[in-house]
Amino acid sequence: MPELPEVEIITRGLEKKIWGKVIDKIEVRADKLFHGSREDVVGKKITSIERHAKMIEIDLSEGKALLIHLKMTGQLIFDPSTSSGQANKADRVAGGHPSRDWVADLPNKFTHVIFYFKDGSVLYFNDLRKFGYVKVYDQQQLKNTRELKDLGPDPFTQNLTAEYLMKIISKRPRMKIKQIITDQTVIAGIGNIYADESLFCAKISPLRPAKDVSRSELQKLISCIRSVLKKALELGGSSENTFVNVEGQKGQMQDHFQIYRRTGQDCPHSCGKVKRVVVGGRGTHFCPVCQK
DNA sequence: TGCCCCCTGCAG
C-alpha cells in the first residue's frame, strides 16, 4: 500500500480515533501476520502513535509497543462501536467513497487482526495480500531494531539535503537515482508512486546513474519530493488500489498523477509519450523527452 | 546488483 502520505494519514486518523483507549481483546485470524505475545498488549492503554517511514508505532502503557507495517495492501479501519456497527457501515457507503464492497462490510475475509477496545470500539487490520504485519515489542527493544534504527531522514526534515544525498551517492555511484530515493535507509517513506512522480517533477530520468545527478538537480529533486508528498497529503492519499483512511474513505491523489501508470499516454508537457520500464524490479514510468 | 518470493485479485 501505502507510502509516506498514506501512512501519515492513517497515523493521524489513529491519533484522533484510538489515542487513550484500552485494548480489551485481540483477535488474530492469521497467525502469520501477528508476531509476539497477545498477553503483552491486552489491558494496555494507547499512549502515543507515531509514523516511521511507512511503519506505524503504537506505544502502550507499561513500556510495550506495537509496530505495524501495511506493505502493499494493508488497511487499518476504525469502527466506533460494535453495537451501532450497521449504521456506521451504512455511513461509510453513503459517504461516497467505498473503495470496494468488502471495505464497507467488516470484518471480512481480509481481516486478519482485530483490536477490541474497552469502550466497544474496534480497529480492523485488513490485508488482501498478507504481506503486512503487527509486531509486539518492548519500547526500548523496538528503538534498536534494524527496521527503525537504519532508516534515513524523513523527507520533511532538515536532515534531507543535497549534500547528504551526494555523500550517499558517492558510496554507490552506479546505482540508478530511482533506487537511491526508494531505499528506506536513504530517505524514509518514498515508494514507487512518489518516486516516479518526484522524478518527473524534477525532470530527471529514473534510469540516470546517481553520480550523474548534479547538486542543483538533487536540490530540485528534494523540493519536488516535498511538494509531491505534500500534495498527496492534501488530497487524502492515493487510492489507485486498496488504500482507505481509518474511516474507510479513499483519497484523490490517483486522479492527479502526472506520470505514474500513464504508460503510452501523452506526457503532461506534451513532449512525448510516457514510457514504462522496470527499475529494481518495479514498474517505472517516465517521459524520455523531458526527463533526462 | 539483480532475481525470486511472500499472497490475492483484477485488467487486458
Added chain:
DNA sequence: CTGCAGGGGGCA
C-alpha cells in the same frame, strides 16, 4: 490466460 500491483527480505 498472463502480467501486473503502493513493499521489502533473502539469496546468489
